[in-house]
Amino acid sequence: MDDEAAEIELLEQNLNKTRQISQKMTAILSSFDNRLVKLEKAILPLYASTQLLTRRASNIDSVLGKIEEVASNRDGIATEEALILRGPQPGQLETYKEALERLNAGIAFKSSEEDTSQAARIVETGAAKVTQLYTKLVAESSAGSPPGDPEFTFTPFDPSLRVQLAPIVAFLRTLPLPATHPNHPAALAIQSTLRDAQRGYGEMRGNWSRKCLESHAKRILDRSENVDGVLAGREIGAWAQNMLTVAKEEYNLLSDLAPIPTSSLVATTFSSLITPLISLFKSTLSSLNTSLKRNLQKHIFLALSTYTSLSESESHWEDLMCRRAGRRENELKDALSSLRSVCLRSFPELIANIKAGAVGKGGEPNTNVADFVTSTVEFLERVPEVKTAVGSALLKLGDGNWKMGEGITVPKTARLGEGDEDLILENFIFDVVSTTVASLVTLSRSQRRPAFGSIFLLNNISYLRTHLLIQPINGVDALLSSQGRELLNSNFRTAKANYMDANLSPLLTALAEDKDKSKSSVKEKFMRFFDLLDELVERHTTAVVLPGDLEADERETVCQEVALLVVPLFQRFVQKNPGKDFSRNPQKYIKLSATEVEARLKSIYS
Incomplete structure (x- = not known):
């Protein structure tokens, strides 16, 4: 027990010593802290003064830098302006372009209103200079x-x-x-x-x-x-x-x-x-x-x-x-x-012009092809070259309206429209051909001498038929309807028949048999026959039948038909009336043999 009490007493003594030491240390630290506070209060004004001076020094450096930069920019703009005002020089377009690009960049990234305005003015001038070169x-x-x-x-x-x-x-x-x-x-x-x-x-x-x-x-x-x-x-x-x-x-x-x-x-x-x-x-x-x-x-x-x-x-x-x-x-x-x-x-x-061709032309006509016939054929021959235009125009005009209201009424159901160009073209050409034929018939009938009128009609109808149907050019025959073809063929046959009738009937009639079989009658018939033959030949020297080269085949056909009509009849009449039966001098009346008559007839068409 005594030992434990001794140890406790010793510990208490040590504790007291420690407490004394701590109190001394606390006192020392408190004194040090007081001294630091006094030091801080003494140093703080100096620190504040030093900070202000440092900031002022930094501001001064920045201002000097800005002044230097502005001065540099002023010199740069002046240099760019001199370059821009000279305009783009030969071979220096790229340099000129770079100068303008620098100015544009300056305008985009700098805030100085004065510099921006000056740079913009220079850029505008530079653009005008380059544009002038472009225009030149x-x-x-x-x-x-x-x-x-x-x-x-x-x-x-x-x-x-x-x-x-x-x-x-x-x-x-x-x-x-x-x-x-x-x-x-x-x-x-x-x-x-x-x-x-x-x-x-x-x-x-x-x-x-x-x-x-x-x-x-x-x-x-x-x-x-x-x-x-x-x-x-x-x-x-x-x-x-x-x-x-x-x-x-x-x-x-x-x-x-x-x-x-x-x-x-x-x-x-x-x-x-x-x-x-x-x-x-x-x-x-x-x-x-x-x-x-x-x-x-x-x-x-x-x-x-x-x-x-x-x-x-x-x-x-x-x-x-x-x-x-x-x-x-x-x-x-x-x-x-x-x-x-x-x-x-x-x-x-x-x-209208075709119709006018038959007006005011009385008297003996020229038996050659009429001017309005040749012009009509020339017109029709050229139509295939402008077929599209003609068809389109005719549709616009209207079916039959080219006849200028000659009492023709086209039913509404029959009116032609787009796609009917070929049909309306056929209708028009048929009317042109039929009007031409009608004018020719009128002209031939208006003549005082039917023989000449018949030659005129035959020549003209043949010309139409040959050029439009028999030997066409440019495919004009393809534009003729079946009605148009028949019109040409039938009128050609009629014209040829009229020609035969007007020119050969008197010749054939002169040899016709009658009740009077006296010698004087036979003599008169022979004399009349050869007089009419001379008249026929003389007429054909001025009025040529089918004169064109293209009508040569038709002319040969007419020649053969004329010979077949006249010569056999002449032969039969001679055989029935031998020269010794009606005259002591038959050569006075039978001036030509049958062969010579045939040759003379054929000479008309040679």
Whole structure:
């Protein structure tokens, strides 16, 4: 127990010592803390003063840096401005482009209003300088004299100028515009400059294109008065195709060289470009129409051929000159309508002219082919070359209306429409042929001497039948209906019968048997026969039967038929009346033998 008490007492002593030591340490630390507080209070004003000085020093450094940078920028803008004002120099377009790009970059990333305004002004000037170079090169390509070749030759854009323009156009398309750079201060001015340049491009190229086509327009108008109408019409159609070729090439070129290649502005520029071409087209067709109306019958195939040729360009014109240019007007459609109106007049006029051929021509006619017959045949022979135009125009006119209301009523159920061109063409040609035949019959009957009238009718009907049916050209026979063929054949047979009756009946009647068989009667018959034979031969020396080379076969047929009619009858009469039975001198009355009579008859048709 004593030991434990001793240990407890020892522990208490140690604890007291530890407590004393702790109290001393706490006192020391409290004193140190008080000293630190006093030190902090002493140092704090110095620290605050030092921070302020450091901040002021940093601000001074920043201001000096800004001043140096602004001074540097001022020098850079001045340098760029000098370069821009000189304009793009040969071979230095890339340098010029880079200078403008630096200025644009400065505008995009710097906030100084003064610098931005100055840079924008310089960029606007630079854009104008490049645009001027663009306009200058376009003007060079659109100046001078057009090719003087009589035939149209397409003149492409100068390849060397196009090579020069390509990088310029590429650069112009990168310039800031309101659509791409809405906040760029020069965007509106640059857009206005480029629009003006593009409008100028359209005007220059349009006027140049017109110059290239104008001389050819004058040439085809001059030729249309002298060359074949169908050929002239095709030349006009080819000229219109050349115009479309030029317009298409210019559209493609515009798409490549337009500074602002938006579809709407390209369409507007292209519309401006083709305006001189359309003006030339309208004036050319107007002059042509005036010429057609002045002498329609002479130029009818010119009108029909022109209509056919121009019709082939309808879809191309609609696509190129209307849709791509954003235009509603269709000048080709208007021209076709005007031409068709002219063509519509020609068909009733043709019928009227044929009818007029039988009016006021009394007396002994010229037995040659009548002028209105040859002109009618020439007309019909040319129809297959312009078949489409004729069929279309006739449908527009209306079936039978070419007869100008001669009491003809076409039932509504029988009216023809699209797809009936061949049928209405057959109807028209039948009416032309039947009117021609009727006029010929009227003319032949109006003559005082039927023999000459019959020769006239035979020659003319044969001419019609030969050229339209027997030996046609251009396939005109395919346009004849079965009714038309029968009309020609039946009238030819009738005309030939009339010819035989009017010219041979007196000759045959002279040898006819009668009740008087006296010698004097026989003598009189022989004398009358040979007098009539002489008259017949003399008549045919001035009135040639079937004179054309194409009618040679028919002429030979008529010759054989005449010989078969006259010679056998003459032989029988001679056999029945031997010379010794009625005269001591029969050679006085029987002047020719049967063989000689036949030879004399055949000489008429040789």
